[in-house]
Amino acid sequence: MIPITRLAIGEEEAAAALAVIRSGWLTQGERVREFEERVATYVGAAHAIATSNCTTALHLSLIAAGVGPGDEVICPSFSFIATANSIVHAGATPVFVDIDPRTYNIDPALVEAAITPRTRAIMPVDQIGLGADIPAVLEIARRHGLRVVEDAAPSIGATVGESRLGSLSDFTCFSFHPRKSITTGEGGVITTNDDAAAERLRSIRSHGASVSDLARYQSGSTDLEEYRELGYNYRMTDIQGAIGIVQMRRLDEVLAARRHLALRYNELLADDERIETPFEPADRPHTFQSYCVRLRSTRPRQDLMNDLAARGIATRRGVMAIHLEPYYRSRYPQLSLPETERATAETLLLPLYVGMTEAEQDEVVRALQAHLGERLSD
Ligand SMILES: Cc1ncc(COP(=O)(O)O)c(C=O)c1O
Known part of the structure; x- marks a missing residue:
């Protein structure tokens, strides 16, 4: 049988996962933090925030971009269903536009005509490993005061000109599902250069807590954390983080x-x-x-x-x-x-x-x- 894909994963990842299991700290901790640092450095972004998968990364990014009920988000229809679902999860409406038939990515020439007074963001997709025309999308977004949440789920490592995907848009989301080039089993990462948004994303991926479990544990403090806004449990485990560190090296x-x-x-x-x-x-x-x-x-x-x-x-x-x-x-x-x-x-x-x-x-x-x-x- 010749399968559609085989995992590029082996004993090193298994050993890294086992070490986490033996460590006694299983969910989001030091390994997730190191995985985030590796992704941020690799793509050239100030921050990387790991999540449970890319769909939740997109959902959180839309919230951080200020997208909510009544808003419209422009995106391609030629994508995995999660692209549009994440917009619906945020309470907004996907506005589908057509693609460039050669690249299979959103056609920037069609984006401008789809903008209405309700448009809040654009979600270009870097489909099956090829970067979309992100500079053109960013130019339109800047002119109309819109945010760009880039769905780069399948495209870690892709470049546009001199830049790696993940360093350009307001928020870029990657998937580490087993069908992607590298994997953590399930997993997502958001990259951004916005310091305040990064802090908020770290909080709302964990129920909106003001302090992470790791930070509380490491400080030894008995102070209680606060929950200042509605959040979610979209955390990655340290088992996934440890696998991701090895996969990033590969x-x-x-x-x-x-x-x-x-x-x-x-x-x-x-x-x-x-x-x-x-x-x-x-x-x-x-x-x-x-x-x-x-x-x-x-x-x-x-x-x-x-x-x-x-x-x-x-x-x-x-x-x-x-x-x-x-x-x-x-x-x-x-x-x-x-x-x-x-x-x-x-x-x-x-x-x-x-x-x-x-x-x-x-x-x-x-x-x-x-x-x-x-x-x-x-
Ligand atoms: C374009 C696109 N967006 C989003 C997703 C969702 O990723 P995940 O499975 O990590 O939630 C995928 C996954 O296949 C995808 O291909």
């Missing part, structure tokens, strides 16, 4: 291995007119959290996926169109986003993981091409 190596495999797929598929390989803008190298092709064939994608599965090769649809999922369709019955709808119907993720062999890659390409049948150019 990140560059993991991204290099993924890139090597992706470029090899590009070469193998280069002159096949039935398969469009991923686009990379000149200033935004792809980190290939997923390897996503667009099928230029009239054969149904589902038949292809079934055929590959029968040959022991896992694939996935590219990315969902959130506005077509029943919960959102019932709220946006008339909404049409042509590029998003085309992209969700035509894209396919191929297996890609650290340790994938050239023979496995060749097998995927052979099976894909065999199913698609004779080439037009043959």
Whole structure:
């Protein structure tokens, strides 16, 4: 079986998790703090705040951005459902705009037309490892007095120009779910350069407490903490933090291995007119959290996926169109986003993981091409 992904995780992570279990301190503590420091340093942000997952990171960031009931947040529909759900969790309304069909990321040219007096924030998504045009989104946001909460869930390590994602927007949120390039099992991180917002985020991820358990324990103080505003239990455990520290050390190596495999797929598929390989803008190298092709064939994608599965090769649809999922369709019955709808119907993720062999890659390409049948150019 060639799976869609395999974890790049091993004995070092297991030992780090075991050390936490033996330490007697399991939830958010020193290991989470060290993980946060590593992420902040890596992306070039002043602060990193770890959370239970990226959905909760997005929810907290929206609150810190001042988003609440009655507000609108502009976002793409071509994303995982959590992008829009986090906006609904904050009591606001997602306003979906279409994507650039080459990058699969929000089309900044469409953002401005979607701004209304109720717009409070923009949530661009850095989809499947490729940074969105964040400078263009920030420019629009600054001109209209809006905040930018960037959903970089799949894209740790990606850059835009000279900058790493995580250093540019008001708030950037990363996921460490096992489908991402590196993982903590479940986990999220918010990065920001806003000192006051960072302090508030640290408090509301833990019920709004004025002092963290770790700080109280380390100070030896018997003073009681206060709860000044509504908060949540969105904490990460130290077991996850310890795994994350090791995974952060591996990140560059993991991204290099993924890139090597992706470029090899590009070469193998280069002159096949039935398969469009991923686009990379000149200033935004792809980190290939997923390897996503667009099928230029009239054969149904589902038949292809079934055929590959029968040959022991896992694939996935590219990315969902959130506005077509029943919960959102019932709220946006008339909404049409042509590029998003085309992209969700035509894209396919191929297996890609650290340790994938050239023979496995060749097998995927052979099976894909065999199913698609004779080439037009043959
Ligand atoms: C674009 C996007 N946003 C948000 C999320 C949610 O991340 P998490 O599973 O860590 O909550 C994901 C996860 O797949 C994602 O791909």
